[in-house]
Amino acid sequence: MAIDGHESDDWPAARYVAPLLESHGRSLVLYARQLCNDAEDAVQLAFIDLATQSAMPQDPAAWLFRAVRHKALTLARSRVRRHRHERTAGEARAGWFQVTDDDALDGQAVVEALGSLDQIDRETIVAHLWGGLTFRQIGTLLDMSASTAFRRYEAGLVLLRKRVEQPCATKS
Structure with a gap:
């Protein structure tokens, strides 16, 4: 061709x-x-x-x-x-990704939680988790050091976990 x-x-x-x-x-x-x-x-x-x-x-x-x-x-x-x-x-x-019935996480909750993060933290998490980029590559991509990329990733994950894993309120 x-x-x-x-x-x-x-x-x-x-x-x-x-x-x-x-x-x-x-x-x-x-x-x-x-x-x-x-x-x-x-x-x-x-x-x-x-x-x-x-x-x-x-x-x-x-x-x-x-x-x-x-x-x-x-x-x-x-x-x-x-x-x-x-x-x-x-x-x-x-939406940032398509949710299937067999997903373990609530996709909409993750999308909303990701949307609430700083753009840099969000980019770092997506590039590493779903993109498979190393922190060195992310640092190059976002004009920061690899260690800063790692710190942003870690901090973003902490916030993401807090927002996604909030327990449901129970009535007694």
Whole structure:
């Protein structure tokens, strides 16, 4: 199959884009969902950028998360400008992940708890837990040290646990 005039066999990006999409696609969409309403578009744009690179980035996962973050923030700013220009009401934000019947946690409670965290804490938790990024990679992504990323992750988890695990009030 020809892609932009290149046969896929001689196009270097064809060898690594599909495996990266398979291994990181869902976590990248989850990560982008906290930053914009067009998460799939942000991920697609990042993969297009990756495919046009002349060489594979040294750390493709971290590169993809940073690219998705940039694309998502750009898309979010564009949406705000467009809505302000059109003077339309904001759209309801999509959930950060899809809940299935067999989930052990109450997905809606986790989404609400994540939404109540600082953006940096939220990004750190999502990038590490669902994205599989190391704290070094998260530090690079968010312009902080690995130890700061770890501290933000730990503090965010403490708050998340408190908000999700609040016991139900019982009547006596």
